[in-house]
Amino acid sequence: MTAHDAVLRSPRRRSVLPGFGISAAITSVMITALVIIPLAVLALRAASLGPAEFLAAAWTPRARAAYAVSLGASLTAAIISSLCGLLVAWVLVRIDFPGRRLLDALVDVPLALPTAVAGLVYSTLYVERGWLGRFLVPLGIHGAYSWLGIVLVLVFVSLPFAIRVVQPVLESLDHDTEEAARMLGASRVQTFLQVIFPAIFPAVLTGFALALARALGEYGSVVFISGNMPFKTEIAPVLIVSRLEEFAYAEATAIAVVLLAMSISLLIVVNWLQQRVARNAQ
Amino acid sequence: MSIHIRGVSKSFGTFKALDNVSLDVPQGTLLALLGPSGSGKTTLLRIIAGLEWPDSGRIEEDGEDITDRHARQREVGFVFQHYALFRHMSVFENIAFGLRVRKAPKQEVEAKVNELLHLVRLDGLGARKPAQLSGGQRQRVALARALAIRPKILLLDEPFGALDAKVRVELRQWLRRLHDEIGMTSVFVTHDQEEAFELADEVVVMNHGRIEQRGTPEEVFEHPATPFVMDFLGNVNVFHGRVEKGQAFWHGIPIDYPDYPHSQARPARVYLRPHELDIARAAAEQPGGNAATAAAVTGSLPASVLRIARSGAISRVSCRPDGSDTELHVDLPTDTARDLSLQPGERVTITPRKVRVFLPDPEYVI
Amino acid sequence: MSKPTITSAHPLTHGLLVAAATGIVGLLIVVPLASVFAEAFAEGPAAWWRALAHDPDTRHAIWLSLTVAPLAVAINTVFGVATAWLVSRFRFPGRSLLITLCDVPFSVSPVVAGLALVLIFGRQGLLGPTLESLGWKVIFSWPGLVLATTFVTLPLVVRELIPVMEAIGPEEELAAVSLGASGWQVFTRVTLPNIRWALLHGIVLANARAMGEFGAVYVVSGHIAGATDTMPLRVEKLFQEYRTPASMAVASVLAGLALITLVAKVVIERRLEAEARELEAARSLPDTLDTTPLDTGFSTATKGLTS
Numbered sequence: 001m002t003a004h005d006a007v008l009r010s011p012r013r014r015s016v017l018p019g020f021g022i023s024a025a026i027t028s029v030m031i032t033a034l035v036i037i038p039l040a041v042l043a044l045r046a047a048s049l050g051p052a053e054f055l056a057a058a059w060t061p062r063a064r065a066a067y068a069v070s071l072g073a074s075l076t077a078a079i080i081s082s083l084c085g086l087l088v089a090w091v092l093v094r095i096d097f098p099g100r101r102l103l104d105a106l107v108d109v110p111l112a113l114p115t116a117v118a119g120l121v122y123s124t125l126y127v128e129r130g131w132l133g134r135f136l137v138p139l140g141i142h143g144a145y146s147w148l149g150i151v152l153v154l155v156f157v158s159l160p161f162a163i164r165v166v167q168p169v170l171e172s173l174d175h176d177t178e179e180a181a182r183m184l185g186a187s188r189v190q191t192f193l194q195v196i197f198p199a200i201f202p203a204v205l206t207g208f209a210l211a212l213a214r215a216l217g218e219y220g221s222v223v224f225i226s227g228n229m230p231f232k233t234e235i236a237p238v239l240i241v242s243r244l245e246e247f248a249y250a251e252a253t254a255i256a257v258v259l260l261a262m263s264i265s266l267l268i269v270v271n272w273l274q275q276r277v278a279r280n281a282q
Numbered sequence: 283m284s285i286h287i288r289g290v291s292k293s294f295g296t297f298k299a300l301d302n303v304s305l306d307v308p309q310g311t312l313l314a315l316l317g318p319s320g321s322g323k324t325t326l327l328r329i330i331a332g333l334e335w336p337d338s339g340r341i342e343e344d345g346e347d348i349t350d351r352h353a354r355q356r357e358v359g360f361v362f363q364h365y366a367l368f369r370h371m372s373v374f375e376n377i378a379f380g381l382r383v384r385k386a387p388k389q390e391v392e393a394k395v396n397e398l399l400h401l402v403r404l405d406g407l408g409a410r411k412p413a414q415l416s417g418g419q420r421q422r423v424a425l426a427r428a429l430a431i432r433p434k435i436l437l438l439d440e441p442f443g444a445l446d447a448k449v450r451v452e453l454r455q456w457l458r459r460l461h462d463e464i465g466m467t468s469v470f471v472t473h474d475q476e477e478a479f480e481l482a483d484e485v486v487v488m489n490h491g492r493i494e495q496r497g498t499p500e501e502v503f504e505h506p507a508t509p510f511v512m513d514f515l516g517n518v519n520v521f522h523g524r525v526e527k528g529q530a531f532w533h534g535i536p537i538d539y540p541d542y543p544h545s546q547a548r549p550a551r552v553y554l555r556p557h558e559l560d561i562a563r564a565a566a567e568q569p570g571g572n573a574a575t576a577a578a579v580t581g582s583l584p585a586s587v588l589r590i591a592r593s594g595a596i597s598r599v600s601c602r603p604d605g606s607d608t609e610l611h612v613d614l615p616t617d618t619a620r621d622l623s624l625q626p627g628e629r630v631t632i633t634p635r636k637v638r639v640f641l642p643d644p645e646y647v648i
Numbered sequence: 649m650s651k652p653t654i655t656s657a658h659p660l661t662h663g664l665l666v667a668a669a670t671g672i673v674g675l676l677i678v679v680p681l682a683s684v685f686a687e688a689f690a691e692g693p694a695a696w697w698r699a700l701a702h703d704p705d706t707r708h709a710i711w712l713s714l715t716v717a718p719l720a721v722a723i724n725t726v727f728g729v730a731t732a733w734l735v736s737r738f739r740f741p742g743r744s745l746l747i748t749l750c751d752v753p754f755s756v757s758p759v760v761a762g763l764a765l766v767l768i769f770g771r772q773g774l775l776g777p778t779l780e781s782l783g784w785k786v787i788f789s790w791p792g793l794v795l796a797t798t799f800v801t802l803p804l805v806v807r808e809l810i811p812v813m814e815a816i817g818p819e820e821e822l823a824a825v826s827l828g829a830s831g832w833q834v835f836t837r838v839t840l841p842n843i844r845w846a847l848l849h850g851i852v853l854a855n856a857r858a859m860g861e862f863g864a865v866y867v868v869s870g871h872i873a874g875a876t877d878t879m880p881l882r883v884e885k886l887f888q889e890y891r892t893p894a895s896m897a898v899a900s901v902l903a904g905l906a907l908i909t910l911v912a913k914v915v916i917e918r919r920l921e922a923e924a925r926e927l928e929a930a931r932s933l934p935d936t937l938d939t940t941p942l943d944t945g946f947s948t949a950t951k952g953l954t955s
Contacts, residue, residue, distance in 0.1 A: 016353050016825060017737050017738075018835075019733055019835065020737075020738055023734040024734055026727065027731045031731075034795070035799075035802070038761065038764035038768060039752070039756070041764055041767050041768050045767055084676075088669045091668075091669035099670075110677065112907075112909040112910055113860065113902070114861075114862065114879075114899075114902045117684060117880070117902050118680065120684075120884075124687060125683055155676060159676060213755045217755070217756065218757075220862030220866075240759050240763060256763050260757075263755040264755065271748065333825075356826070359826075360823070362819050362822075364819065366820045367930075369927070383824075383827065383828050383829040383833050428827075
């Protein structure tokens with residue numbers, strides 16, 4: 001029992017440290033007002049529909065197509081982000097080169113840049129007259145107003161998550177184990193696959209899940225670039241908004257609950273993964 | 283100010299940190315709470331400071347119940363184990379903190395802090411940040427900060443734990459002198475018996491949330507009340523023996539043990555301190571031995587030397603008593619050891635000057 | 649970020665890896681960022697300035713963003729500090745549930761969050777009619793924008809503070825209490841100076857996210873030019889109206905803010921790393937500097953200390 005643990009106790013009588021009451025009050029009021037009540041209202045509104053009505057609202061062909069586009073593009077983007085993220089993280093942690101710090105700082109741009117700006121600029125880059133489109137469109141690659149465009153912006157918004165989760169784990173890797181493996185005659189590829197990858201795999205998985213969660217919910221950038229064609233390039237959040245603009249609240253709510261269910265199950269997976277990582281680290 | 287702890291208990295979940303502890307600390311005493319980690323000594327100190335609430339029991343100061351008084355109002359000086367100095371404040375501001383929060387006038391604060399800086403021998407270092415100080419200096423800042431509020435009681439949690447050996451000894455002597463000068467009732471926690479014995483007027487040995495023994499360093503060392511105290515206070519040889527009819531037997535050597543007059547033999551544990559053993563060459567190889575040696579030999583144990591280790595002023599001879607698998611350690615002054623010049627494999631006799639016997643049943647503990 | 653551990657790979661392999669990483673970051677991040685400014689200034693700074701300053705709706709959007717984002721960040725700062733204090737200094741039932749709840753906004757689509765607010769405060773929502781009869785308007789008005797922005801940025805401050813406060817531990821605050829400090833004094837004199845860089849880091853991140861929030865704000869704003877359009881919404885509207893240069897001009901302001909955010913972030917992170925090292929050093933310390941002689945009398949100094 002350390003002294004630290006000894007202080008951190010439930011304030012049965014009066015706590016020695018001040019501020020339990022006021023901070024508990026602020027926290028519970030704000031969490032209730034901002035998180036619990038909105039999500040509860042959403043759930044109640046969906047529940048009030050009844051199963052048949054809910055299904056009719058949430059499972060229309062257009063909605064199913066939107067889920068498919070959302071899931072497909074998000075999964076693709078998260079996979080690309082994870083792979084690119086692993087490579088960038090590896091280079092940032094393991095190789096010293098001029099401009100390393102700049103590259104490290106640039107990785108955070110997507111966290112700071114408004115997604116609307118990203119969407120806007122991506123759509124202008126990949127159109128026929130755009131900086132990149134002028135080379136790609138003649139080759140038949142349409143990066144704007146297409147499924148590919150959705151994936152591109154989703155990679156942009158989710159890349160920092162994939163990098164920042166893996167980076168600290170790579171930094172904390174025990175270098176000796178690697179060297180031992182090398183000295184025992186393992187090749188570079190063998191060392192990576194058998195020594196390094198198992199150690200960072202949980203982090204890569206967590207980064208993947210975070211990237212996926214971010215991509216699934218993304219709206220601002222996609223709305224610019226996708227063209228929002230029903231059945232083709234319409235993602236679930238865009239469908240929610242267009243239902244809302246038609247004042248079809250029930251349908252919007254039902255679709256939102258399906259999207260929320262996807263995100264919450266992801267959160268559970270992320271938590272479970274993080275606990276596993278923590279357990280393994282001990 | 284005297285402190286009276288009355289029947290204090292405290293649990294953390296299922297862990298019982300303090301179990302019905304009562305203790306009086308008279309005015310002006312420097313008292314050590316000594317015990318292994320998890321013995322409850324730090325919890326007791328924090329309860330006295332008001333940093334922890336007891337589950338039951340009371341704390342009194344000069345007869346006044348202060349159990350419900352918040353730490354803020356206790357007027358206790360507390361020196362934390364890692365000092366808990368305010369990292370972003372200068373040394374001066376650290377010491378001034380208690381005065382500033384009491385809205386003391388500026389000049390008074392300045393005079394007082396400078397006085398304390400002088401007291402702890404940190405004149406001229408007031409502008410430094412804690413990070414720029416050595417461990418010993420930080421410790422003295424923590425002490426000055428605690429003293430600034432004119433506490434009635436000074437409490438120190440492992441005050442020397444984080445320091446290296448040389449600084450520790452120096453600071454210990456300095457703190458003792460400071461205490462003698464100020465005469466404030468002080469309690470400190472330590473797991474180091476040497477520290478407790480050197481510094482304290484009285485030592486309280488704790489284990490598993492209970493007080494095992496309380497007394498002056500000499501009392502505790504010479505007359506340990508329980509096997510735990512015996513074990514905890516440094517090196518000891520432990521052997522299995524038996525008691526019957528007022529005598530304990532260790533390798534056939536009888537030792538008076540009047541507390542157990544019964545005729546039925548019981549197993550007992552025999553404790554011998556390494557420095558309370560005499561060692562001599564076995565008689566066969568020492569024909570000219572004088573009468574005193576010869577007399578000792580009658581209560582002596584034959585053994586053979588395994589190895590000799592010299593560490594400074596004390597040398598340790600490891601022996602194996604005949605017919606035993608347990609090693610026996612004998613400490614003797616290095617000069618004596620040199621004169622004796624024992625070699626591994628030699629035959630010796632070992633004579634205990636003092637033996638302590640404990641029965642497993644606490645009813646018969648002396 | 650610590651110094652890289654150099655592997656002994658072939659320089660060519662290194663070169664290829666660095667080129668690949670630079671290529672990924674360049675193509676995905678640098679080229680788009682550069683093109684914002686290139687497009688915004690394509691017709692010169694004067695045109696850029698006209699697009700921003702001479703359009704009243706754009707001016708209003710800039711003003712609205714500069715009002716809504718700080719409000720949301722301020723609310724989040726209060727929430728973040730209170731929650732981090734609660735979580736890092738006390739143990740109570742439901743503590744880990746609370747930590748999970750703080751993270752929920754990260755996994756809820758902003759559009760869904762906006763919809764939830766519409767369901768509560770909208771004209772057909774739970775509280776909408778009541779609020780309307782009182783003359784209060786939340787949806788299609790700035791309070792809705794603040795609520796939506798607060799929701800999406802909710803985890804940012806608290807997530808920065810909890811690990812830092814856990815690492816610092818409660819001992820300094822306990823020391824302040826035992827020296828007689830009141831709760832407010834403990835907070836302002838001890839806690840706040842210790843967490844100031846972490847707090848600033850969280851505020852900078854939350855502000856960047858708040859300024860740029862689109863989905864949640866889009867849903868609750870009603871998208872009324874000159875009334876409820878924030879800067880990102882204005883970017884979209886101008887784009888829909890085929891006024892791409894004007895849209896790019898607004899976007900370039902947002903991108904400029906993002907760059908300032910990044911620089912601030914790097915500077916703050918250096919401070920944070922320095923403080924973490926200091927904290928480490930304070931916990932374990934080789935005692936080599938101590939040369940002060942201690943064996944001198946103290947009779948003069950102890951006067952007045954005797955109790």
